[in-house]
Structure formats: C-alpha cells, structure tokens
Amino acid sequence: MASSQASGEGKAANEYPVATDARIEQSGETVRLTMMLSSVVAVEAWVQAAPDRVIVEMPSTNFQIQSNTRKSVGFVGGYRYGLFTADKARIIIDLSQPATISKVEVKPVRGGFGEFSVELKRATRADFLAEAGKAKAQAQGAAQPPLAAKPAGETRRTVVIDPGHGGIDPGTMVSSISEKAVVLAFGKALKEQLEAGGRYRVVMTRDDDRFVSLSDRVRMGRNEQADLFISIHADSLMQAQDVRGATVYTRSERATDAEAAKLAAKENEADAAAGLETREEVQDVAGILMDLARRETRTFTGVFARNLVEKLGGSIKMHKIPLRSARFWVLSAPDVPSVLIELGYMSSPKDAELLNSPEWRGKAVTAVSAAIDSYFTRERASVGKAAEFRD
Template sequence: MYKKFFSLYWLLPVLFLALSAVAQAAQVKDIRVAQQPGATRLVFELDSSVSHRMFPLSNPDRIVLDVSNTDISQDVVNGLSALSSDVLMRVRYAKRENGMRFVLDLNKKVKAKTSELGAAGEYGPRILVELEYGTQNNTAAVVKSLASISDEKRDVVVVIDPGHGGKDPGALGQYKVREKDIVLSIGRELAKRLNAIQGIKAVLTRSTDEYLQLRDRSRIAREANADLMISIHADAFTKPSARGASVWALSLSGKTSEMGRWLAQQEQAADLVGGISLDDKDQLLAEVLLDMSMNSTIQMSLDIGNKVLREMKGVAVLHKNSVQQAGFVVLKSPDIPSILVETGFVSNKTEAKNLSSLTYRRKLAASIANGVEDFFFSNPPDGTYIAWRKNQTGGYTYTVSKGDTLSEIARRNGVSLDSLRSANTLRNDVIWVGQKLSIPAG
C-alpha cells in the first residue's frame, strides 16, 4: 500500500503538467485577408497547432469556422473591423467552451475550403480559408442592369503597412510613446476610413502588435494585388527641436538597386512589366522593360504622395513641403506604387503629445484617406468600380490645388487638354488654387 501511494505521489506532478498542457489554449496571433480576382483568402495565424471545422450557412450567406482549444487577444479583436473584401462583409467571433467560433458574413454564395499550414519562418501554424466565387472565363452573353455591371467591377486595393511591431518597437519618444503603437492606431483608422469609401478596399499588413520582416510587407501587398501601398512611421531625431510630417517615395538610386535584385530572380519577375515574362529576353531588353515599369511606378507614387501631403498640411506641421525620395526597402515593389508617411517626430514634445491623442491620429488618418481618395477618383485604374462610375456619370469636379497646372490635371485624369478647356470654357491655361474644374468622362 505504501509503495502504491509513494508511486502515485511522484506521478501527480507529471499528471498535473500534462493536464496543464492540455488546458493551455492556443492564441490567434493575427488574421489576414488577401483579395485576388474571384477569390478571397483568410489566414488565421496561431502560436500552436489546433483542430478546426468549417461549414456554410444560408439566409443570409455565411461561413462558420470553429477552432478548438483557442483564445483571441484584444488586439486581434480590435483589428476585425478592417477585415473585408468584395465578397467578405465582416468577420464576427464568439468564445465557446471548447474554443472560438468565427463567422464570415458574405454578400454572395462561395465555394469554401480550408487547409492547415505548418510553421514557416516568422509564421506559426496557420489555418487557410479560401472563398472562391464566380467564373472568370465565362463567355456566355448575359443581359445585365447597370447596377449588376457595377457589382462586377473590382475595388481599388490599398495596402496599409503600420511599421515595426512586436519585438521591434521602432522609435521611442517623449511621454513614453512608442512608434509601433502610434502607427498601428493610425493604420487601423486609415483602413476604416478607406473601407467606408465605395470602390476602395483597405488591407492591413498587420492588425496586431506583431513583427514582420520588410520583404514580407511587400509580399503581402503583392498577394493582395495592391494598387497602392502606404507604409506608416513616426520619426525620431537626436535634436528634440526636429519636427514635422513628411511623405516619401522611392528614389532613382533605390530603383536601380532594386532592378538588379529582380533581374537576378527573373523567374519571379513575370508580373512586373504588365505580364511580360523576362525569362526569354536578353539582359538589355529586360533592363529596359523593368526600367520603364519602375519609372511609371515611381511617378505614380510621387503623384499620390503630393495629394496626401497637401491634405496632411491642414492637420500637421510639414517637415518638407514636397515629396521626398529615398531607397526604403518597403517602397521597392517595382509594380506597386508605394509611399511612406512619416507622421511626425516622437522625439519632439509637441508632436509626441499630438500623436498620443486619439483625436489627432484620427484627423491625420482622415487627411491621408482624403489624399488617396482624391488621387484614385482622378486616376481610377481600368476595370475598377471608380472608373466605371466616372464614365457613367460623365466625369466629376476637381478642385485645383497649389502647384497644379492645367496640362498636368489633364494628364493625371486621362483626358485631352482641349477637352478639359472645352468642358470649362477656358480661353487659356490660367487656373487658380480653389478653382472648380469639370473633368469630362474619359
């Protein structure tokens, strides 16, 4: 009897540890959404492997994902409002006794499937949910109303990249503010405002306090088929007097170094120059094609940056009155226009206090959103809802900003200078700041 009790006594700690391990719930570290033509993919990133099941419901259409023995942090919950796509309206969640239930509310029926992905690199185990819908090669003639036609036009996709995160706090400033917290807050607010604009969809590279490598941020933008990538940061300097917000685009020197990197990996470069593969091109022709692609991307980045900078001027003190250029890695996607927004200097007491204010961060996010909206409503990409609406309504009104010229406004909006003059009964090319111009349909 004594021997049995003695053996059980020593076995109890082992049993306790085993039961504790079973009771320890996995954590949902992040939820990401990527949009592709005819498909939306959601990635649920976890810190340990778990089992799950998925099933559809109708009236209304939705997908239910049950994940066992799992919990979710408040940071991830706060980022759920920014998760959407052209078929995904929102993601809801509920805690259950045996884990979590996620409900994906849809605006149409989809074919849904899930798969489990093992840990890789910086990422832990993941659950991949794929929502497929529509037929992309359907050539059958169908009579559609204008409303149904507009539903088929894609959104302009803007990827928002809050800098730093996780083990990398970024700049540490006055009042104990941390860059990673400030830019995440601004990024979430910016995503919320852009998603409220019909025809624009925002995707966050991170919606929680997690660390992402620089190249991973660009990869997320490419997977989302981004029309624009906005990287958000907050500066710091040794002199506390330094202050002001700024907007950056890729420099020519940064372009040159990035061309070399992509040309060395030609098998990955097929989509960088309008779908033309570089595999069978000689080195000189490949360089010319990629150079043309990157020149166009940089020019578009500068145009967007100027729109954003003009809007930010009404909220923040500017460090520079024009878009600056540098070789930031996060700006080096050859086919995706990219800007980096420095929201201010956390090393400056006044700006650290401003950036600590939720009201100020919301105003700053609103100004960035206004600049983005202004650019894409002036220059909507082909095949988008905004382009379709612009043509259907016969154009729109543009307010002249400082630095604008009539020829530049015509170029940006894809209309001829003569048609722009005619639409506004202009006898010459003289315009003034604040003037309202009618932009004719393209």
C-alpha cells in the same frame, strides 16, 4: 538548434501563456536567463552571427516583465521579447562576446506552471560561428508560408496599409510610447474611414501587435495586387528635439539628403530586430516589360505622394522638406505605387503629444483618405490619359 518539448498540459489555443519574473544571472563562464510561465510550452533556441545573438522561439506569449528588470550581465548586452508571427513569440539575447547554448528547457513546477531557462556558455569565435552556420542552413531550408491573394472578381480598388514595426520590434521608443503602437492606431483608424465609404478593399499588413518581415510586407502588397501601398511610421531625432512635422517618402536609389538616407537605413534594419537577416529580397522579375512597369509605378507614386503632401499640409504640420526619397526596402515592389508616411517626430514633445491625440489622428486620417480619393478619381485618370497620348 537546441530545443525542449512541452511536458505538461497546454492551455486552450486562444489563451496565450503568460511570462513573468525574468531573471538573468552569471556564474563563471555561464549566463542563465529564466522566466516563469503560466503553462509548460515547447521552446527552441539557436545562435546567429552578424549581429551576434541568441534567438529563443516559443508559442505566442504574453510577456508581463517589469520594465526595470535587469537586462544585461557578463557577455549578454541585453534582451528583448515580443510576438514574432501569429502563433510564435521570440526572445532575442544580444551577445557582446561569442557564446553557445548549453541548455534550454521549460520544466513543470507546482500548480501547472512552467519555468523557462536558457544557459549560455562563453565560447571561441570558431565554435560560435560553427553553431550559427548550422542554424542558418536549417533556416534557409524552410519554405516561406503562402500569403493571401486578391479575391477573384473583386472590382474595388485595393489599398494596403502597412503599420511599421510590431511584435518584438517596437520601433522608436520615447518614454513609455512605442512607434509600433502609434502607427497601428493610425492604420486602424485609416482602414475604418476608407471602408466606411465602400469604395475600397482595405488590407492591413498587421492589425495587431505582431512582427511582419519587410519581405512579407512587400509580398503582401504584390499578392493582393494593391493599387496603393501606404507604410506608416513615426520618426525620431533625439539630437534635434525641435524638429517637427510629417514627411512623405518615396523610393529612390539615391536619397534626397543625408537625414533621409539615415532614416531609410534605420527602417531597413527592422528585420534584424526580430532575428532575421537584413538583406533586400531580389525581385523575381526582369526585362523590358517590368522596366516599363517600374516607370509607370514611379509615375503613379509621384502623383500620389505630391497629392498626399498637399492634403496633409492643409490639416497638420509638415516637415520643412515635406516630400523626400530614399532606398526604403518596404517600398520596393516594382508594380505597386508605394509611399511611406512619417507622421511626425516622437523625439519632439509637441509631436509626441499630437501622435497620441485622437483629435489630431482624426484630422490626419481624413487628409490621407482625401488624398486617396483624389488620386483615384482625378490624378491617376489624367496620368493614364497622358500615357495613352504618348503611346
């Protein structure tokens, strides 16, 4: 990995450095990306294969880059940026041909500012893969950070709300509207309503504009011993802008239809947008007891999903096939009932308008909240009694 050390005074920990004035230029076999920074910070960069890209990591940064800034030149197909974790940001540079990093630095300039630059040089496939292999070996050696767990003695039901995407992964983009912003606003509103009643302990996988990996989302649900895990997304189907309505998805190895399979494949690539490998985490459990837990989880998930469709259908427009299933990785916890709600189609002008409407959001949030209440007070109790009778 190529890296630079900060050589100037940093700002207070609660102040993000600001990045502006991005430029990308080519000179012969070299492409150079530069940005101005409000302070000098340390940066690190490495290459990654399949897909081929360069990843630059730095402290959390407020990117104020003009939307019309040039993003591609030569062997660089484009680049994107955003928060990666609570204290890190990333710039992802997509490569159309192999390249290696010849230099990465942040040098101080007058006034306490910094100038970030990364220089990439066209390379052979063999040299590129060799560099990517070194970076992968280092990444695999890094330990996963611990996640919070359910407090001892907590008796309330735990609901984990999972706003999809975030940070460097915007999700679907339509005009100036990003999926990550739409679903975060919905998740926050749902949390507020659920907590107002005092019946639930509500945990959000993210409560700001940061990236959370799919495996961490699943681990969070399990660590928190969630009684329900609700992932929030907004769909897009640009080739059919008349398609509208909300859809509730559950996990299955075989999708109910081609559109559901395609959507799951797209959502399962969320990690790739942030420079992580797109592979599903293998569960560290097996055996008869876990198989029974999976069966029970599928039963509870089905009960909640059907109830959710009913409650949402009474308040907002639903897709013509409102309940579907596919192999969503974020719904893979074997012991946590989990659903994914696609609130609507951002590709539909009408749905896009509604998704940004506080009035519509309020109706949808109230419907989801009612479905949760109903699930815990009636449906789950009846499922449990049926299971006892069978035993």
